[in-house]
Amino acid sequence: MTIHYYQQNANSFFDATVAVDMSSLYAPFVAAVVPQGKILDAGCGSGRDSKAFLAMGFDVDAFDATAEIVALATNYTGLPVRQQTFADLNDHERYDGIWCCASLLHVDRGALPEVMQRLSRALKPGGVWYVSFKYGDGERLKDGRHFTDLNEAGLDALAAGLPDIRLSSTWQTQDKRPDRDETWLNALLVKSTAR
Numbered sequence: 276m277t278i279h280y281y282q283q284n285a286n287s288f289f290d291a292t293v294a295v296d297m298s299s300l301y302a303p304f305v306a307a308v309v310p311q312g313k314i315l316d317a318g319c320g321s322g323r324d325s326k327a328f329l330a331m332g333f334d335v336d337a338f339d340a341t342a343e344i345v346a347l348a349t350n351y352t353g354l355p356v357r358q359q360t361f362a363d364l365n366d367h368e369r370y371d372g373i374w375c376c377a378s379l380l381h382v383d384r385g386a387l388p389e390v391m392q393r394l395s396r397a398l399k400p401g402g403v404w405y406v407s408f409k410y411g412d413g414e415r416l417k418d419g420r421h422f423t424d425l426n427e428a429g430l431d432a433l434a435a436g437l438p439d440i441r442l443s444s445t446w447q448t449q450d451k452r453p454d455r456d457e458t459w460l461n462a463l464l465v466k467s468t469a470r
Contacts, residue, residue: 278341280419285343293321293351295375295451300405303444303463304372307403312371314398317364318378321355322348328374329354336370338363361390363386366397373397373404377459380408384423388436395437400468404440405430406430410447410458425460439467 281288298374301324308314311332313464316325319337321344329352338357339345361382373394382390398404411424425433427445432443445464450457 277420281341282343282365283419285341285347288344289351293323293336295323297324297327297451300376300407300448300461301331302350303345303406304374304403305333307443307463307465308333308372313369314372314374314417315366315370316376317361317394318373318375318381319348320344320378322352322354322356324374324376325354325356326352333372357370361393362386363435364393364397368396370397371399371402371403375404375406377407379406379420380424381420382423384414385435387423391433393422393438395440397454400439400466402466403443404464404466405461406464407459407461410460423438426459430460430462434464437464440464 278444311334313334314328316335319325319339322337325335325337335354337348337354338359339348340360342358345356345358408425409422410426412426412429414423430445434440443465445460445462447463448459450459
């Protein structure tokens with residue numbers, strides 16, 4: 276259902292998101308990623324963030340679930356954006372940073388623990404991981420898309436199921452798009468270096 280929405284609305288979604296200034300969200304994430312480190316933009320959408328990380332000197336991989344979005348992001352970033360879902364991710368300790376901006380929120384709540392495990396495995400020890408969700412508690416359908424909303428307690432519970440992952444910080448922001456009045460929950464998670 277959500278993928279169908281993005282298939283039908285790829286161009287309007289790209290146009291609405293590609294120019295949004297996310298620099299205030301990049302700052303704490305990139306400060307924690309090793310210089311020239313390898314970043315995964317998981318659920319990259321327009322490719323806006325991938326392109327920004329490339330410009331900062333990072334080595335970037337990106338994927339999205341929708342073929343139409345993948346084509347637009349590939350064209351915009353020059354990266355070979357992969358078409359895949361979170362369930363297709365099988366990397367092991369490959370990334371210094373993982374960026375999940377407004378992407379995990381489309382995963383069914385029941386599937387989130389397993390998806391989070393996959394992302395955790397893909398992160399190198401000492402790596403940092405950014406996530407964002409619309410603020411709330413529950414699942415809903417809106418305009419043909421599925422959303423899982425999280426608050427701090429919901430995110431704490433998810434993180435508690437990841438033995439090597441520590442929730443480093445959480446903060447709330449208002450939507451950066453001028454026509455939106457929504458609150459977002461942002462978080463940085465860190466993978467322990469101890470074995």
